[in-house]
Amino acid sequence: MLATIACRVHLSRPSLSLSSTHPFTVLINQSILFPSHLNFSTTSAARPPLSAAKMEAIGVLMMCPMNNYLEEELDKRFNLFRYWKQPRPSEFLTQHAQSIRAVVGNASAGADAKLIDALPKLEIVSSFSVGLDKIDLTKCKEKGIRVTNTPDVLTDDVADLAIGLMLAVLRRICECDKYVRSGAWKFGDFKLTNKFSGKRVGIIGLGRIGLAIAKRAEAFDCPISYYSRSKKETNYKYYGSLVELASNCDILVVACALTPETTHIVNREVIDALGPSGVLINIGRGPHVDEPELVSALVEGRLGGAGLDVFEKEPEVPEQLFGLENVVLLPHVGSGTVETRKDMADLVLGNLEAHFANKPLLTPVV
Amino acid sequence: MAAAANQHQSPEPPPLLLLHRFPSFSLPFLPFLQTKYTVLDPHADPPHPSFPNLSKSARVMLCFGPKPVTSEDLDRYPSVEYVVGTSAGINNFDLAAFRRRGIRVTSAGDAFSDDVADYALGLAIDVLRRVSAADRFVRAGSWPVQNEYTLGSKVSGKRVGIVGLGSIGSRVAKRFEAFGCSIAYNSRKQKPHVLYPYYANVKDLASNVDVLIVCCALTNETQRIINKDVMTALGKTGVIVNVGRGALIDEKELVELLVRGEIGGAGLDVFENEPHVPQPLLTLDNVVLSPHKAVLTPDSFAAIEELVCSNLEAFFSNQPLRAEVAHD
Numbered sequence: 001m002l003a004t005i006a007c008r009v010h011l012s013r014p015s016l017s018l019s020s021t022h023p024f025t026v027l028i029n030q031s032i033l034f035p036s037h038l039n040f041s042t043t044s045a046a047r048p049p050l051s052a053a054k055m056e057a058i059g060v061l062m063m064c065p066m067n068n069y070l071e072e073e074l075d076k077r078f079n080l081f082r083y084w085k086q087p088r089p090s091e092f093l094t095q096h097a098q099s100i101r102a103v104v105g106n107a108s109a110g111a112d113a114k115l116i117d118a119l120p121k122l123e124i125v126s127s128f129s130v131g132l133d134k135i136d137l138t139k140c141k142e143k144g145i146r147v148t149n150t151p152d153v154l155t156d157d158v159a160d161l162a163i164g165l166m167l168a169v170l171r172r173i174c175e176c177d178k179y180v181r182s183g184a185w186k187f188g189d190f191k192l193t194n195k196f197s198g199k200r201v202g203i204i205g206l207g208r209i210g211l212a213i214a215k216r217a218e219a220f221d222c223p224i225s226y227y228s229r230s231k232k233e234t235n236y237k238y239y240g241s242l243v244e245l246a247s248n249c250d251i252l253v254v255a256c257a258l259t260p261e262t263t264h265i266v267n268r269e270v271i272d273a274l275g276p277s278g279v280l281i282n283i284g285r286g287p288h289v290d291e292p293e294l295v296s297a298l299v300e301g302r303l304g305g306a307g308l309d310v311f312e313k314e315p316e317v318p319e320q321l322f323g324l325e326n327v328v329l330l331p332h333v334g335s336g337t338v339e340t341r342k343d344m345a346d347l348v349l350g351n352l353e354a355h356f357a358n359k360p361l362l363t364p365v366v
Numbered sequence: 367m368a369a370a371a372n373q374h375q376s377p378e379p380p381p382l383l384l385l386h387r388f389p390s391f392s393l394p395f396l397p398f399l400q401t402k403y404t405v406l407d408p409h410a411d412p413p414h415p416s417f418p419n420l421s422k423s424a425r426v427m428l429c430f431g432p433k434p435v436t437s438e439d440l441d442r443y444p445s446v447e448y449v450v451g452t453s454a455g456i457n458n459f460d461l462a463a464f465r466r467r468g469i470r471v472t473s474a475g476d477a478f479s480d481d482v483a484d485y486a487l488g489l490a491i492d493v494l495r496r497v498s499a500a501d502r503f504v505r506a507g508s509w510p511v512q513n514e515y516t517l518g519s520k521v522s523g524k525r526v527g528i529v530g531l532g533s534i535g536s537r538v539a540k541r542f543e544a545f546g547c548s549i550a551y552n553s554r555k556q557k558p559h560v561l562y563p564y565y566a567n568v569k570d571l572a573s574n575v576d577v578l579i580v581c582c583a584l585t586n587e588t589q590r591i592i593n594k595d596v597m598t599a600l601g602k603t604g605v606i607v608n609v610g611r612g613a614l615i616d617e618k619e620l621v622e623l624l625v626r627g628e629i630g631g632a633g634l635d636v637f638e639n640e641p642h643v644p645q646p647l648l649t650l651d652n653v654v655l656s657p658h659k660a661v662l663t664p665d666s667f668a669a670i671e672e673l674v675c676s677n678l679e680a681f682f683s684n685q686p687l688r689a690e691v692a693h694d
Contacts, residue, residue, distance in 0.1 A: 065514070156522035160545060164497050164521075167488030171663075173654065174498040180655035181648045185641040188390030188431065195663040196488075197480040219544030220484060315509035322505045328497065329504040337495070337520040 050356055052077075058356055059099035061119070063109035066128050070345035074104065077349070083109070093118040102126060102352055107285075107332065108314065110134030116143065124355045126348045129335075130154060130209075132365060133258035133285055140366050147366040148351040151208060153343040154335035159212035161334050162253055162283045165307030166201075166217075168328045169279050170194040170251075175325045197221050202249030204242065204265065205256025206232050209283070213255060225249055228256075242266075246273035251281060258285035268293045271303055279305040283334050286312040295320050298327060309334050380404045381682050384424035384443060391431030395671040399428075403678070426450065426681060428674065429458075432640075437463040448681050452670055454478050454534065454661070455611055456691060457584035465693045472677050475689025476533050477669035478661040483537035485660035486579050486609045489633025492654045493605050494519045494577075499651045519603070519630075522546045527575030529568060529591065530582025530610065531557060538579050550575060553582070568592065572599040577607065584611035594619045603630045609660045612638040621646050624653060635660045 060078040062071060074080045081100065086092040093115075100119050103111045106128040113136045116122060124146040125135055132149055140147050168174055172193045179185060201217045203210045203226040214224045214236060225237040227245040232238070239245035242265060246252050252274050256262055266280065266289040274280060280303065282289055291312045297303040298321065305326035311317050314332055321327050335344065350362045383403035385393065399405055406414060406421050414420070421443055428450045429435060435449060437460055449459065451473040464471055492498050495518040503515055526542045528535045531551040539549045539562065550563040552571045557564070565571035568591055572578055578600055582588055592606065592615040600606060606629065608615055617638045623629040624647070631652035637643055640658055647653050677687050 156546065157520055160491060160521040161495055161497075163545075164488070164491035164495055167484060168492060168497050168501075171485060171488050171659075173485075173488050173492055173656065174501045176656040176659060177492075177498045177654050178502075180643055180657050183648075185643070185657045186390070187641050188388060188392070189641075189657070190659060190662050192662050192664050192667065193659065195481055195665040196484045216541075216544045219541045221480075317504055317509065328501050330497065330500045331504050331509045331515045333495070333500055333515055333518065336515065336517050338517045339520040341517060 055353070055356060057099075058101050059096060059121075060102040060104060060352065061096075061100045063103065063105045063111075066104075066106045066108075067341050067345050069342060070104070070128065070348060073345065073349055074352075077353070078102070090118075097121065102355075104128060104348060104352075105134055107131055107134065111140070112136050113139050116140065116145065124148070124352065126351045128344055128348050131258060131285060133287075137366055145366070146355060146361060146364060148348070148361055148363050149365055150335075150344040150347045151363055153347060154340050155208045155212050157337050157340045158209050158255075158283050158334040159216055161309060161330075162209075162213045162255070162281055162307075163216045165281050165283070165309065165328055165330070166199075166251055166253075166279070167196055169281070169305045169307045169326065170196045170199070172325065174328050198223075199250040200225065200248065202226065202239075202245045202252045203236075204228075204245070204252065204254050204288075205262075205284070206234065206236070207255065207257070210253075210255040213253060222251075243269055243273045246270045246278070249274075250277065251279045253281040254284040254288045256284060256288070258287055263287050264290045266290065266294070268297075271297045274303060276302055277304045279303075279307070281307045283309045286310045286314060291318065298324055381426070382406060382420055382424040383678070384421055384427045384446065385430065386427050386433055386435060386439070387430045388433045391433070393428075393430045394667055395674075398671070398675070399678075402675075426678065428452070428678075432458050434458045434460070435464075436460050440464075440467060440469070448472075448687075450674055450677060451691075452674060454482065455584060457611055457613075461691075461693070470681075470687065471691045472673075472687050472689045473691055474661075474670050475673060477673050477689075478666045479533040479537055481663050481666045482534045482581065482609050482660040483541060485635060485656075486534070486538050486581060486607050486633075487541050489607045489609070489635065489654050489656065490577055490579065490605065491521055493607070493631040493633045493652065494521050494524070496651070498654050524576040525550070525574065527551065527565075527571045527578045528562075529571070529578065529580045529614075531560065531562070532582070534581040534609070535579070538581060547577075554587075569596050569599045572596045572604070575600070576603065577605045580606065580608040580610045580614050582610055582614065584613055589613055590616045592616065592620075594623070597623050597629050600629060602628060605629075605631045605633070607633040609635045612636040612640065617644065624650060 055077055058078050059081060060074055061081045061083055063083045081096060097119055098121055101121050101123045103125045105111055110127060111125045116136060116139050122145055127149045130149050130151045135147055197220045199222050201222045201224055203213055206226045206228050217224060225239060225245060227239050227242045271293060295318045298306060307328045309330040310332055317329055321329060347363055354361050380403045383405050385405055385407045389409045406417055406424060423445050424443060425445050426448045427446045430452050440463055448470045451471060454474045456473050500515055522545045524547050526547045526549050528538055528551040531553045550565060550571055552565050552568045580592055621644045624632060633654040635656040636658055643655060680687055
């Protein structure tokens with residue numbers, strides 16, 4: 001009977017010992033189900049959750065259009081400000097600084113030092129991305145501002161696309177499609193393309209996404225090697241130097257986080273090491289690669305091909321690439337599926353609600 | 367051929383090898399074959415003067431490309447005992463006629479299987495994630511103007527149905543499994559050591575999957591095996607990929623269903639009447655079109671060259687053949 005009136009508390013980190021739980025508690029998948037009449041709080045400051053009305057008064061600043069569902073939900077649940085619609089951004093910030101307590105950013109726009117300084121009431125930055133390169137993490141830590149992102153939910157999509165790009169580049173799938181649509185297909189006309197199975201795949205960054213790419217490539221009998229800040233507990237071959245990795249693989253894929261250390265990590269030397277039969281796949285961030293060097297290497301035939309989902313100055317893409325048949329160019333769609341964008345949006349919303357209800361954050365970074 | 371002065375007989379001329387092909391299909395390893403065999407090419411330019419005579423004595427016919435080998439062809443070349451196929455598919459051979467005359471036949475066996483399986487995955491990912499369409503979008507300069515691109519559909523975790531779980535189909539399955547996809551299949555008969563769920567009926571398979579990969583052989587029984595009912599069962603969000611033969615799908619129905627949005631998308635490497643592709647497909651964003659190139663890699667060609675050369679040697683020295691097609 002007690003168990004019928006129950007509430008569920010989700011713990012991201014266990015903050016109580018099992019011996020202190022009530023006899024009727026049941027541990028289910030890291031959630032603790034317990035009768036609500038026991039005023040059992042799992043938070044340090046025992047505050048009741050905010051009412052919907054109170055939530056609606058909280059100012060949330062969305063930096064750019066990123067997802068209709070997310071925007072609508074933010075609008076419903078909070079007092080939403082749309083940064084990209086402000087004709088005079090600095091005036092706008094001055095005017096509303098006192099009510100903005102949260103920022104929602106993504107891979108294009110986040111929270112840099114200037115923005116953080118302009119928002120003295122900022123408590124949390126919730127990013128609609130897993131990458132954190134647009135957020136001044138140091139400043140957030142200094143000021144006690146929480147930061148969340150969207151890990152795991154997009155890992156599969158990004159890894160799927162990395163493999164899709166490898167196949168599209170090596171087997172010239174986009175080029176073939178263009179050829180057929182042009183009406184040019186002549187009987188018996190065939191140009192050979194490159195086999196994908198068995199190619200040596202080198203991964204920069206063996207995190208969640210890097211590992212997911214490795215798992216898929218292995219099913220195509222591709223030998224896997226990687227470069228990382230430190231060697232990982234894995235059977236894949238480790239290279240302590242990126243140039244060495246590039247010299248020993250056929251396909252090099254960028255799958256690490258963008259930091260000052262990894263900016264332009266794929267430079268001329270690495271591109272030369274990859275060589276005229278090598279292929280570069282970038283599903284990380286544009287600034288991982290020295291873009292002008294990449295473009296000239298492709299145009300001059302010093303690099304075999306490239307599959308690029310990201311660029312240094314999106315949405316600008318170097319036009320010299322448009323005429324090349326050994327490249328595939330995508331408009332930053334690594335996580336661009338209906339299923340995943342909804343999951344990402346729910347994580348952003350869930351993190352914000354958890355924060356303002358004084359509950360543990362779902363996917364905190366800081 | 368010069369007769370050696372000290373020999374009692376002149377050395378045997380290289381065995382005759384009859385080439386059977388459409389004029390536009392040229393055999394890449396012809397020069398190598400010409401060093402070991404007397405190759406009789408009906409489309410040689412200039413034509414071989416002894417072709418009409420010699421061709422009647424040729425014991426081996428090498429087929430390259432989709433040119434049919436009919437009963438009439440076999441009448442014209444009455445000495446043929448062995449036909450060498452160079453495709454995974456042998457639907458262009460009149461197998462009944464071969465059987466009646468006791469003619470042996472080999473196919474490409476596994477030589478192309480990896481490449482075709484890779485290509486099937488490539489087409490499926492392209493359709494679901496809109497890779498080719500997005501590439502066109504970027505190259506048209508539309509990204510700065512339109513900002514966001516249409517969302518695709520997640521590949522990982524999709525339910526994949528494979529029609530024909532042979533050499534190619536089993537490789538397709540292995541690859542999709544690494545994407546967390548579940549696999550089910552249809553085949554002439556259930557495979558005893560295979561754990562994937564089996565559907566005796568293709569329509570039932572289609573009802574229970576999100577992506578249908580067609581990679582079975584084209585035979586009398588499998589003509590239009592993917593018909594309107596099957597495609598309707600696959601449904602509005604379903605995707606179909608064909609790396610088998612165009613005639614496996616009712617193409618007219620497929621086009622109508624795609625145009626009406628009754629099926630989610632298609633990746634097609636083969637068509638009923640190549641190189642003709644139905645006009646309405648050329649403007650759809652949810653299809654990926656390919657000019658029958660799933661096998662076209664240097665590796666596949668090296669593999670088929672090795673297989674053909676080894677089989678020719680084996681035949682002329684009475685050794686067993688590889689990838690021989692059983693007459694069942």
